[in-house]
Amino acid sequence: AQKITQTQPGMFVQEKEAVTLDCTYDTSDQSYGLFWYKQPSSGEMIFLIYQGSYDEQNATEGRYSLNFQKARKSANLVISASQLGDSAMYFCAMKRGRALTFGSGTRLQVQP
Amino acid sequence: DAGVIQSPRHEVTEMGQEVTLRCKPISGHNSLFWYRQTMMRGLELLIYFNNNVPIDDSGMPEDRFSAKMPNASFSTLKIQPSEPRDSAVYFCASSRGTASSGNTIYFGEGSWLTVV
Numbered sequence: 001a002q003k004i005t006q007t008q009p010g011m012f013v014q015e016k017e018a019v020t021l022d023c024t025y026d027t028s029d030q031s032y033g034l035f036w037y038k039q040p041s042s043g044e045m046i047f048l049i050y051q052g053s054y055d056e057q058n059a060t061e062g063r064y065s066l067n068f069q070k071a072r073k074s075a076n077l078v079i080s081a082s083q084l085g086d087s088a089m090y091f092c093a094m095k096r097g098r099a100l101t102f103g104s105g106t107r108l109q110v111q112p
Numbered sequence: 113d114a115g116v117i118q119s120p121r122h123e124v125t126e127m128g129q130e131v132t133l134r135c136k137p138i139s140g141h142n143s144l145f146w147y148r149q150t151m152m153r154g155l156e157l158l159i160y161f162n163n164n165v166p167i168d169d170s171g172m173p174e175d176r177f178s179a180k181m182p183n184a185s186f187s188t189l190k191i192q193p194s195e196p197r198d199s200a201v202y203f204c205a206s207s208r209g210t211a212s213s214g215n216t217i218y219f220g221e222g223s224w225l226t227v228v
Contacts (some may be wrong), residue, residue: 035216043201045219091155098143098162098207100217102155 002027004094004103011108012074013082020067021106029053032077033095036066039105040088047049048090051075082110114138116220118204124226130192133223135204136185145217146179146189147203156202161187194227201225 003026010021013019025034036048051059051066059066067076079086087110117136125131137144145160157168161181169179176195181187191198205219 037219042221043224044221047218049214050216094219097215098215099145099157099168101157101158105139105153 002029002032002094002096002101004101006092006103006106008106009104011106013079013108013110015058015084015110016081018078018080019082019108021079021090021092021108023075023077023103025073025075025092025094027073027094027096029096032095033064034068034095035100036064036075036077037091037093037097037102038086039091042076045091049077065072079108084110084112086110115142116204116218117205118202118223119220120223122224122226124228125132125194127195127227128193129226129227130190131194131198131227133189133202133204133225135187135189137187137206138208138218139185141208141218143183143204143207143215143217144181144187144217145205145207146187147205147219147224149201149203150199158189158202177190191225194225196227199226 005024032053034051040047049061049064051068063080065078089105089107091105092103119134143162146158149155158171159179164181179189201222203219203222205217207215207217
């Protein structure tokens with residue numbers, strides 16, 4: 001069975017600073033995908049970034065980057081230059097086949 | 113392009129009533145997913161379809177829940193009879209293509225269900 005662990009229930013960061021949200025996963029599969037989603041207070045799930053298990057380069061999307069350490073089974077999300085609008089829940093998810101399994105999420109609060 | 117469209121956005125119903133949630137996936141996507149989100153259990157996959165065929169319904173809580181996908185552009189999740197413990201946010205999501213792990217799953221805005 002695959003499992004996603006997010007050990008930080010809540011995080012605070014000052015505006016304009018960088019923050020790292022942790023995610024570890026457990027799978028015996030060789031081929032899988034790792035995703036991060038953002039859920040603001042309005043409730044929608046917004047796709048942020050994707051990393052494939054065979055990708056050698058860490059994924060980046062604007063201010064988001066994924067620090068992928070395959071041997072350690074970790075896929076941490078790094079948000080650079082935090083903005084007030086980044087305050088939200090962040091979910092790490094793993095995909096094997098078609099469906100996603102989610103972690104419990106980290107609530108990020110960006111302080112002015 | 114339009115995203116995944118869900119209706120209703122909010123529903124309050126009395127225990128015992130039938131609830132039907134609706135979803136229109138993104139055009140061209142052939143995989144559709146229903147997830148449920150609660151404080152206690154987080155995000156759980158209920159069922160997913162590929163090419164309108166249910167592939168895995170092992171997450172459906174019990175017989176009171178049923179899901180259908182009569183065509184590529186429409187799916188329903190029905191709860192009959194509803195109970196207070198069904199109160200949750202129900203998300204529909206879709207993706208295109210094969211089982212490649214790289215196909216992103218896009219979510220609708222969710223249906224917020226309250227059963228009183």
